[in-house]
């Protein structure tokens with residue numbers, strides 16, 4: 021049985037997340053999602069939703085067989101345990117495929133790396149957690165100004 025790994029922050033869920041996880045699930049028999057711990061989200065604002073709550077919501081999504089919170093300090097520890105056939109990076113994830121492949125070889129992990137596609141925008145969809153947060157702040161600001 022082949023296992024696929026997807027990973028990310030998944031702070032405020034949206035259809036872009038679903039697109040990524042559905043595509044990842046097609047690449048093997050079983051999809052395990054590693055949910056990034058807040059302490060490891062260093063390249064953008066801290067997630068709003070607590071670690072355990074983000075994990076629970078991702079685990080409930082249709083394409084997902086299991087969701088776990090990632091390791092605190094070493095991202096290769098869960099991968100060594102899960103032994104996936106493929107790791108699927110999101111279309112905009114900052115990790116470099118070649119660097120990740122080299123690190124996997126160095127750790128003795130036999131696993132390929134794929135890159136997922138972006139979801140096409142339809143109508144007024146909000147396909148980024150950052151965009152949802154910005155929309156909330158704009159709406160609250162307009163409401164406060166009109167009062």
Ligand SMILES: Cc1cc2nc3c(=O)[nH]c(=O)nc-3n(C[C@H](O)[C@H](O)[C@H](O)COP(=O)(O)O)c2cc1C
Nearest residue numbers: 027028029054056057060061090091094095113115
């Ligand atoms: C192969 C891989 C394994 C990861 N494993 C972990 C992990 O064990 N613990 C963790 O907190 N984050 C893990 N992450 C998530 C990174 O920390 C993550 O890319 C980043 O912090 C979240 O930002 P993003 O949602 O923009 O990708 C992993 C990422 C990749 C690509």
Ligand SMILES: Nc1ncnc2c1ncn2[C@@H]1O[C@H](COP(=O)(O)OP(=O)(O)OP(=O)(O)O)[C@@H](O)[C@H]1O
Nearest residue numbers: 028029030036040110111112138139147148149150
């Ligand atoms: N619109 C989208 N289409 C396809 N994949 C997406 C989309 N948005 C997010 N993803 C993927 O979902 C995973 C988790 O994404 P993440 O939690 O960083 O969400 P985000 O909405 O991109 O966040 P932010 O807006 O804060 O950068 C990543 O692998 C990312 O590439």
